[in-house]
Amino acid sequence: MSQNSLSINHGLMHKVNCSLILSSLRKHPSQTRAKLAKHTGLTRSTISNLIDELIEKNFIHEVGYEPSSGGRRGILLELNPEGGSAIAVKINASSVQCxxxxxxxxxxxxxxxxxxxxxxxxxxxxxxxxxxxxMTENSEQLDILGIAVGVTGLVSADGVVVYSKNLNWKHVDLHATWEDCFKVPVTVDNDVSLAAFGENHYGRATNERHFIYVEIGYGTGAGIILDGQLFRGPTGHAGEVGYIIFNLLDADGQVQSTTWEEMTNIPRLKAVVADLIDQGITTRLQRDALSFDKIIKAARDNDPVASQAMRQLTRNVGIGLANLVNIFDISTFVLGGELGTQYEPYLDTLNDALSQHLISAPADGVTVRISNLKPDAVLMGAIAQVFDEILREPSLNVNL
Structure with a gap:
């Protein structure tokens, strides 16, 4: 083997070992050097040398001593909050967040x-x-390790927004454009996939190996975590569950096909409310001044029309979740998005509809949780993606 090959292999092994340490501290904070050696399989001498290097580079820091057990107390190590920063961007039909x-x-x-x-x-x-x-707010206090962007729609592996129905975008290359503009690594992904990633790292599914995050707003989509990994599919477009077909009977008894998205999104909620008002049901809502915020506020105040509309959409959500249980054999779900986070008071209705459409109920039942990530699950997933690239494979962005 040539000297160059030996040098390359040594450099790669060094980066992999650093990655093992950083990943272990992300998943299990406050570890001693001895525990890190046990969790990573690295020797004590390797751990000691790499820890010193990572402390010097500000990726980790010492935070005190472990509780006394009679012997010499080990020094606890954690990721250093000042070791770097990430910028997260979320783009959907209603807003841009950063x-x-x-x-x-x-x-x-x-x-x-x-x-x-x-x-x-x-x-x-x-x-x-x-x-x-x-970037200005950061004021160069922390190294910016990357920018991650979540966009509603189909996003290719190389960061191109192939098609977004809600934004009416086609072939928008955010990755290349913004890497050239901002001179830092940029990743672009489907917003709902990133939200699932965020829930798995920081939210309601941190201990789950298999779960599905479903975002419901102006659109409906899913991020699927299988065996602890985000499932993207061969072309990266997995999770477009909003296109599940619903068959309905119209007023003439004819079968009409629609989609799960069209039966669960915010426009559907407004349409149901308008129809109930037309039926003469008492409400404080005005048909010609309907907005999502007004409907949700009315539902919280037990307005008859708003509450009935929410229950109707809740049943549609439950039927769709039952389809996902039947297809993926997954029994844990997290609901997010502008409308998805409003279903906490209606979980009994949702679970009833879900259970009625299962082929076979999972042994431990189906668990549906409501996202509470702040400021937003997509943003937190984007942040997790930047740091995951560093902690899992630091050679991509950082000179370790």
């Missing part, structure tokens, strides 16, 4: 700008201005 985070996922800055148009020439300057604001 957040700045430190290495452990603490939000340092966040801003949301509502959209009046989804035209590319309108949205991109807004997003770019927000990214620039995040």
């Amino acid at each position: 957040a700045l985070s430190n290495l452990v996922g603490d939000i340092l800055w966040h801003k949301l700008v509502p959209l009046t148009s989804t035209e590319v020439d309108v949205v991109l300057p807004i997003a770019e201005q927000l990214i620039q604001e995040a």
Whole structure:
């Protein structure tokens, strides 16, 4: 073997070993050097040398001593919040959001700008201005390790928004454009896939190896975690569950086909509310002044029309989740999105509809949780993606 090959192999092994340590500390904070050696399989001498290097580079720091057990107490190690920062961006039909985070996922800055148009020439300057604001807010205090972007729609493996129905975008190359503009690594992914990633790292599914995150807003989609990994499919488009077909009987008894998205999204909620008002049901809502926020507020106040509309959509959500249980044999779900996070008071209705459409109920039942990640599950997933690239394979972005 040539000297160059030996050098390359040694350098690669060094980076892999650093990655093992960083990944272990992310999953299990506050470890001693001895515990790290046990968890990673590395020798004590290797651990000691690499820890010193990672401390010097500010990726980890010492935080005190482990509790006394009679012998010499080991020094506890954790990821250093000041070891780097990430910028997260979320783009959907209603707004652009941007957040700045430190290495452990603490939000340092966040801003949301509502959209009046989804035209590319309108949205991109807004997003770019927000990214620039995040960089200014950072003031070079922490190294920016990357930018991760979550966009509604189909996104290719190389960061191109292939098609977004809700944004009306086709072939928008955010990855290349923004890497050239901001001179840091940029990743672009489907927003719901990132939300699932965020729930798995920071949210309601941190201990789950198999679960599905379902986002319900103006669209409906899913991020699927199988054996602890985000399932993307061969082309990266897995999770478009909003296109599950629903067959309905119309007023003439004829079968009409629609989609799960069209039966569960915000436009559907508004349409159901309008129909119930037309039926003469008492409500404080005004048909010609309906908005999502007004409907949700009315539902919280037990308005008859708003509550009935929410229950109707809840049943549709439960039927769709039953399909996912039957297809994937997964029994844990997290609901997110503008509308998905409003279903907490209706979980009994949802579970009833779900159970009625299962082929076979899982032994431990089906668990449905409501996302509570702040400021947003997609943003937290984007942050997790930046740091996952570093902690899992630091050679991609960082000179270790």
